[in-house]
Amino acid sequence: xxxxxxxxxxxxxxxxxxxxxxxxxxxxxxxxxxxxxxxxxxxxxxxxxxxxxxxxxxxxxxxxxxxxxxxxxxxxxxxxxxxxxxxxxxxxxxxxxxxxxxxxxxxxxxxxxxxxxxxxxxxxxxxxxxxxxxxxxxxxxxxxxxxxxxxxxxxxxxxxxxxxxxxxxxxxxxxxxxxxxxxxxxxxxxxxxxxxxxxxxxxxxxxxxxxxxxxxxxxxxxxxxxxxxxxxxxxxxxxxxxxxxxxxxxxxxxxxxxxxxxxxxxxxxxxxxxx
Amino acid sequence: xxxxxxxxxxxxxxxxxxxxxxxxxxxxxxxxxxxxxxxxxxxxxxxxxxxxxxxxxxxxxxxxxxxxxxxxxxxxxxxxxxxxxxxxxxxxxxxxxxxxxxxxxxxxxxxxxxxxxxxxxxxxxxxxxxxxxxxxxxxxxxxxxxxxxxxxxxxxxxxxxxxxxxxxxxxxxxxxxxxxxxxxxxxxxxxxxxxxxxxxxxxxxxxxxxxxxxxxxxxxxxxxxxxxxxxxxxxxxxxxxxxxxxxxxxxxxxxxxxxxxxxxxxxxxxxxxxxxxxxxxxxxxxxxxxxxxxxxxxxxxxxxxxxxxxxxxxxxxxxxxxxxxxxxxxxxxxxxxxxxxxxxxxxxxxxxxxxxxxxxxxxxxxxxxxxxxxxxxxxxxxxxxxxxxxxxxxxxxxxxxx
Numbered sequence: 038x039x040x041x042x043x044x045x046x047x048x049x050x051x052x053x054x055x056x057x058x059x060x061x062x063x064x065x066x067x068x069x070x071x072x073x074x075x076x077x078x079x080x081x082x083x084x085x086x087x088x089x090x091x092x093x094x095x096x097x098x099x100x101x102x103x104x105x106x107x108x109x110x111x112x113x114x115x116x117x118x119x120x121x122x123x124x125x126x127x128x129x130x131x132x133x134x135x136x137x138x139x140x141x142x143x144x145x146x147x148x149x150x151x152x153x154x155x156x157x158x159x160x161x162x163x164x165x166x167x168x169x170x171x172x173x174x175x176x177x178x179x180x181x182x183x184x185x186x187x188x189x190x191x192x193x194x195x196x197x198x199x200x201x202x203x204x205x206x207x208x209x210x211x212x213x214x215x216x217x218x219x220x221x222x223x224x225x226x227x228x229x230x231x232x233x234x235x236x237x238x239x240x241x242x243x244x245x246x247x248x249x250x251x252x253x254x255x256x257x258x259x260x261x262x263x264x265x266x267x268x269x270x271x272x273x274x275x276x277x278x279x280x281x282x283x284x285x286x287x288x289x290x291x292x293x294x295x296x297x298x299x300x301x302x303x304x305x306x307x308x309x310x311x312x
Numbered sequence: 313x314x315x316x317x318x319x320x321x322x323x324x325x326x327x328x329x330x331x332x333x334x335x336x337x338x339x340x341x342x343x344x345x346x347x348x349x350x351x352x353x354x355x356x357x358x359x360x361x362x363x364x365x366x367x368x369x370x371x372x373x374x375x376x377x378x379x380x381x382x383x384x385x386x387x388x389x390x391x392x393x394x395x396x397x398x399x400x401x402x403x404x405x406x407x408x409x410x411x412x413x414x415x416x417x418x419x420x421x422x423x424x425x426x427x428x429x430x431x432x433x434x435x436x437x438x439x440x441x442x443x444x445x446x447x448x449x450x451x452x453x454x455x456x457x458x459x460x461x462x463x464x465x466x467x468x469x470x471x472x473x474x475x476x477x478x479x480x481x482x483x484x485x486x487x488x489x490x491x492x493x494x495x496x497x498x499x500x501x502x503x504x505x506x507x508x509x510x511x512x513x514x515x516x517x518x519x520x521x522x523x524x525x526x527x528x529x530x531x532x533x534x535x536x537x538x539x540x541x542x543x544x545x546x547x548x549x550x551x552x553x554x555x556x557x558x559x560x561x562x563x564x565x566x567x568x569x570x571x572x573x574x575x576x577x578x579x580x581x582x583x584x585x586x587x588x589x590x591x592x593x594x595x596x597x598x599x600x601x602x603x604x605x606x607x608x609x610x611x612x613x614x615x616x617x618x619x620x621x622x623x624x625x626x627x628x629x630x631x632x633x634x635x636x637x638x639x640x641x642x643x644x645x646x647x648x649x650x651x652x653x654x655x656x657x658x659x660x661x662x663x664x665x666x667x668x669x670x671x672x673x674x675x676x677x678x679x680x681x682x683x684x685x686x687x688x689x690x691x692x693x694x695x696x697x698x699x700x701x702x703x704x705x706x707x708x709x710x711x712x713x714x
Contacts, residue, residue: 101615102492102497125613147346148599149614151605152599152613152614153614174346176346176348197348199348199349199352201349201511210349223509225509
């Protein structure tokens with residue numbers, strides 16, 4: 038394990054600089070998720086997300102065996118794959134899209150990263166204008182090869198922390214994560230829940246003790262009320278299944294803009310951590 | 313289709329092959345613990361508990377007792393007299409089909425169930441394809457007073473209705489998996505998802521030498537009893553003491569790993585036989601799935617593809633990481649046979665030896681028959697083959713074909 042004491046931080050990348058700047062204005066951070074390739078004009082959703090006040094956007098590359106996703110994002114992935122979505126096509130779509138004005142963070146499973154090799158994968162992300170990367174089945178102790186490849190390509194590799202993570206390991210994750218720390222709010226898969234998990238507050242508190250990097254809470258945050266509550270513990274939220282259920286039900290970019298605007302208002306009204 | 317012979321002289325035994333994995337659960341470049349962060353601590357706890365238990369003569373004794381009194385070990389080494397005569401080789405069968413519940417799966421499950429009880433867990437979670445591992449898990453849970461939840465693809469539930477009934481009769485909950493291809497691969501994914509939310513009171517009892525560290529190593533150690541018994545039986549039975557060839561079928565590869573472990577430090581040539589449509593070791597490429605880095609069947613975009621085999625237990629699109637490593641080392645060789653060859657071998661064993669094998673095990677036999685026919689197995693060679701399970705579960709499949 039590395040020393041948990043925050044040392045001199047390497048120059049922050051695009052995602053982290055952007056999120057720190059937005060956090061500095063007192064704003065609660067919002068990172069909506071979209072399964073890439075879900076519809077023919079799927080990048081229109083990304084523009085709508087940015088217009089609704091997203092601070093970063095998570096773009097999921099669909100994988101055949103999403104072992105950490107609940108049924109909604111599984112279905113979204115299956116739908117996208119059935120439409121012929123692939124890493125190559127998705128990155129080509131992103132390259133062709135006008136700059137959305139907020140950082141794009143790709144998320145996917147490690148098999149897709151290994152497919153062309155970490156260096157080639159990260160270089161391709163960079164060329165497509167992606168700034169960050171989340172790999173939920175790549176825990177910190179296995180992240181060495183991707184950490185180097187990502188750093189070399191200028192991609193910020195975001196690490197996840199869980200309520201089950203012991204404190205020394207949490208310090209290592211917080212120190213090696215780039216962009217922000219992704220706090221998994223509960224012991225479970227992605228998917229909408231009735232209430233914010235009780236484990237969220239304890240985890241974010243433990244992360245704050247070891248880093249001042251932005252902390253985003255994800256998994257199970259589906260409503261404005263939950264976002265407002267999450268804001269009491271974290272710098273912001275990731276909202277995935279609640280978005281994708283609407284998309285699967287046929288909601289278009291404008292509908293999602295309206296939904297995300299309700300989350301935006303909830304986050305703006307919420308109090309800051311520790312206040 | 314024939315395999316390109318990758319035949320090399322066996323790597324000289326150095327006593328470390330098939331020992332403990334290297335640091336971070338590695339077998340060469342394979343293995344590891346590619347688990348979601350929420351499962352990393354649970355995997356570490358399983359590893360710590362297994363290391364302690366495996367070094368504890370009390371645990372070893374309790375397991376040996378269960379294997380003897382409940383599962384019926386040791387299993388015999390049966391010379392296949394009439395078939396040997398016809399093939400011109402000396403074939404010996406390690407009879408895992410004679411264990412309680414009818415396959416080698418019980419060896420691993422009794423070990424993991426004892427471990428779970430020792431860790432204070434009250435429930436076992438398992439995935440199953442054909443249902444053999446599910447039935448074994450339900451059996452061990454009942455025996456030790458644990459609960460069992462078994463995830464099974466909806467398609468497999470339709471194909472294996474009798475095993476579903478057996479599991480329920482044993483008191484297990486069988487949960488249909490309706491996503492993806494609705495077979496073993498998806499049942500495994502669903503079991504892992506479920507474990508993320510149940511690590512506090514449940515042990516994930518993986519059925520093969522796959523998954524995050526320590527599972528590939530731990531399951532191989534629990535299956536090592538096959539190879540160790542066979543080693544002793546061969547020493548007593550064979551003039552040479554060690555067979556020339558050691559053969560086993562490979563899906564994830566647990567019966568092969570357990571068998572090979574008994575012979576890794578001998579000059580025996582190790583042969584793993586995969587289904588043509590599920591040949592992770594022979595045709596897979598490097599990837600990560602279900603917690604480990606190994607060889608998996610994938611399409612050009614890196615999506616995992618569906619395996620196809622008449623034997624549901626070989627219907628897995630990958631292979632355990634240690635097999636990938638043994639392949640790279642040249643210590644073991646991996647070959648494939650077709651559904652038709654396997655069915656033919658099953659019929660032949662039934663009619664020459666009075667044994668109806670599981671279709672998985674019939675794959676190993678199919679290679680022996682082929683290799684004896686084309687001279688790859690020289691006349692007079694001694695061959696040990698693990699007969700991993702009995703064929704009762706496959707009778708309805710065979711009935712439609714024959």
